[in-house]
Amino acid sequence: MGSGLNIALTAVIAAVGSALLVKFIDRLRKKDVETEAAQIIDKAKQDSENLKKEALLEAKEEALRQKTQAEKELSKQRDEIREREKSLDRREESIEQQATHLRKQENMVEKNQRRLAEKIEENEKRSVSLENIIRDQQERLHRMSGLNADEAKSELLKLLDQQLQSETGAIILKHQRRLEEEVRPIAQDMLLTAMQRFAAAHTAESTTSTVDIPSDEMKGRIIGREGRNIRSFEKETGVDVIIDDTPGVVIVSGFDPVRREIARQALNKLIADGRIHPSRIEEVVKETHSEIENTIRKKGEEAATEINVMGLQPRLIEMLGRLHFRTSYSQNVLRHSVEVGFIAGLLAEMIGLDPQIARRAGLLHDIGKAADHELEGGHPKIGADLLKRHGESPEVVHAAFGHHDEIITEYPYTMLVATADACSASRPGARRETLERYIKRMEELEAIATGFHGVEQAFAIQAGRELRVIAAAKEVNDEMAAKICRDIAKAFEQQLTYPGEIKVTMVRESRFTEFAR
Numbered sequence: 001m002g003s004g005l006n007i008a009l010t011a012v013i014a015a016v017g018s019a020l021l022v023k024f025i026d027r028l029r030k031k032d033v034e035t036e037a038a039q040i041i042d043k044a045k046q047d048s049e050n051l052k053k054e055a056l057l058e059a060k061e062e063a064l065r066q067k068t069q070a071e072k073e074l075s076k077q078r079d080e081i082r083e084r085e086k087s088l089d090r091r092e093e094s095i096e097q098q099a100t101h102l103r104k105q106e107n108m109v110e111k112n113q114r115r116l117a118e119k120i121e122e123n124e125k126r127s128v129s130l131e132n133i134i135r136d137q138q139e140r141l142h143r144m145s146g147l148n149a150d151e152a153k154s155e156l157l158k159l160l161d162q163q164l165q166s167e168t169g170a171i172i173l174k175h176q177r178r179l180e181e182e183v184r185p186i187a188q189d190m191l192l193t194a195m196q197r198f199a200a201a202h203t204a205e206s207t208t209s210t211v212d213i214p215s216d217e218m219k220g221r222i223i224g225r226e227g228r229n230i231r232s233f234e235k236e237t238g239v240d241v242i243i244d245d246t247p248g249v250v251i252v253s254g255f256d257p258v259r260r261e262i263a264r265q266a267l268n269k270l271i272a273d274g275r276i277h278p279s280r281i282e283e284v285v286k287e288t289h290s291e292i293e294n295t296i297r298k299k300g301e302e303a304a305t306e307i308n309v310m311g312l313q314p315r316l317i318e319m320l321g322r323l324h325f326r327t328s329y330s331q332n333v334l335r336h337s338v339e340v341g342f343i344a345g346l347l348a349e350m351i352g353l354d355p356q357i358a359r360r361a362g363l364l365h366d367i368g369k370a371a372d373h374e375l376e377g378g379h380p381k382i383g384a385d386l387l388k389r390h391g392e393s394p395e396v397v398h399a400a401f402g403h404h405d406e407i408i409t410e411y412p413y414t415m416l417v418a419t420a421d422a423c424s425a426s427r428p429g430a431r432r433e434t435l436e437r438y439i440k441r442m443e444e445l446e447a448i449a450t451g452f453h454g455v456e457q458a459f460a461i462q463a464g465r466e467l468r469v470i471a472a473a474k475e476v477n478d479e480m481a482a483k484i485c486r487d488i489a490k491a492f493e494q495q496l497t498y499p500g501e502i503k504v505t506m507v508r509e510s511r512f513t514e515f516a517r
Contacts, residue, residue, distance in 0.1 A: 040282075165480050173482040211250045211267045219243050221276050222250065222267070231279040236285040237263035257325035262292050296321030303334055307341045309360045313390040320363070322370040335364050336424050338435045343420035344413070353412060361399035361413045362420050364392070369398065379402055445502070448495060449488050454480065464502065471508040 008206045113380070214220065223243065230241050239254030252267065254260040266288040270276050273284075300321030304312055312320075323334040341362030348358035368383025384401035398410055399417040409415055442460040449458035449469050455478040459468045469488065471481045485506035491501050 062104070064242070080182065145291070165483060168479070168483055170479045172484070173479065174487050176486075211252060211264055211271070212249055213250055213271055216247065218271060219250065220269075224276065228278060229281065232281050233263070233267070233285075236282055237266065239263040256409050257327075258322055261325050262288050265292070296324070299324040299334060302350065303338050303363065307338055307345075307359050307363050309341070309356075316364065316367065316390055319367050319370040319386065323366065326369055328369070331425070333366055333369055337363050339418040339424040340365060340417060343423050344416045347416050347420065348413070353416070357393065357395050358413055358416050360392075361396045361417050364396055365400050365403045365417050365421065379491075388473050444496065445492070448491050449504075452488060452491075453485050454484055457487075462503075466503040469504065469506045471506055473508050473510045476508065478508060481506045 004443040027336065050197070081100050179223045213222075221229070222233075222241070224232075230243070234241055237254075238256065239252055239261045242251040242253055244251075250267065252260055252263045254263065262285065266281075266285045269284050270281065273280075279314065296318055300312075300317035300319070303320050304310070304317065320334065320337070323337060324332065326333040328336065333448070341359040344362035345359035346356040348355040364383070364387055366379065366383065367386055368379035368381070371382055371386065380401050386399050387397045387400055395411045395413045402409055402414045403418045403421050441464050445460040445464060445467050446458045449455055449467055453470055454472050456472050459470075460466075461468060467488070469485065471484065476484065488506075489504045492504070496502075
């Protein structure tokens, strides 16, 4: 029993001790938690204080930054306001100056108006006085001269006409000199440059219609028995063969230059071969015709290639080649066309136009001459219709139609082609005229000039390129002579057709002769 009590007592003591130990441990834990909580609270308070200080510091910095920015903007606005004030001050000063200037001008205008009114009044008084004086003078002149008003008016008009002629002549002289000084060097330089850059021979080829024969016996063989050979030859070629008493020569006559050339070459072949009979004639003429066609195409292609004109229709190439057998005043028309194309292209380059169009228009301007015996109309119209049918541009068509100044010029290329045509046709050695035509042209020039009042004599020189006119020194003065000279040039332009230009030189001189005895 005693041991059981001890055990119970021990157990109670142990239980109490455990309870006390647990309570002690709880108390220790509670104390630690409180301490930790106090530490956490203190740390939180400290962190809060720090955050509060940092936030306050950032707020102060932001406020300071905004204040600085605001001060800068305010300073900038103040500077702008100052500039505006200065500008307004300057404008105000300018306005004041303008107002002062306007007031001065108003005062000047008022003074001028008063002066003008006074002058008008004085002029009116003078006008009345002058009218009275003029009326008195007119009455006195009528009494002294014995002329009525109409006669006096006629005399005054005559005197005025002479004065106006003198003044007109002086103005013409002034403008002619100015234009000559400004334009002539430029035109001369352009034309000389174009003609020098195209260095063509001065003497062009010319076709011939004569055939040399080795002996007069050959004439009989050409004629044949009862004339069958010559009839067969004329039938095949379409030309006339003239055999006369001229030794060593047979003449081939025909309107078509291509047919005439075929006949000439065929006859040369027959003479060289020696076999002359109808079948051989037919064979040789066909062979020669084929060769001439090839030659025509070759000449046309060579001309187009030489002048760098591409894309021509085959028909136009053929017509160009036919111009090789055509002459105008002994000038080969194909070479003339090539010259015109070159000169027109060079002139176009110098004045800023398309040289390709100018060369094309110049090469094709006389294309109508290849068919003018087949169609009606002059060669400009025939050529223009031909070019239009084969799709050439309006500039090229118009140049062919108007290169002789027969229509109103619509394109500058027409004027270029006309200028180049005149340069090619009028250069030395290009063409020759018959004596009768030459004399007739000289007489026409002199007759037109001597028909003007005040002209004593006129002499055509330089093959009609220049006319020297001798003025009557007692009837006209220098100014009137200048007007007469211009009128003569205008008359030539209206009444005559000529290549190039005609220089009219008016000579007025006074001669005094005395005899010492």
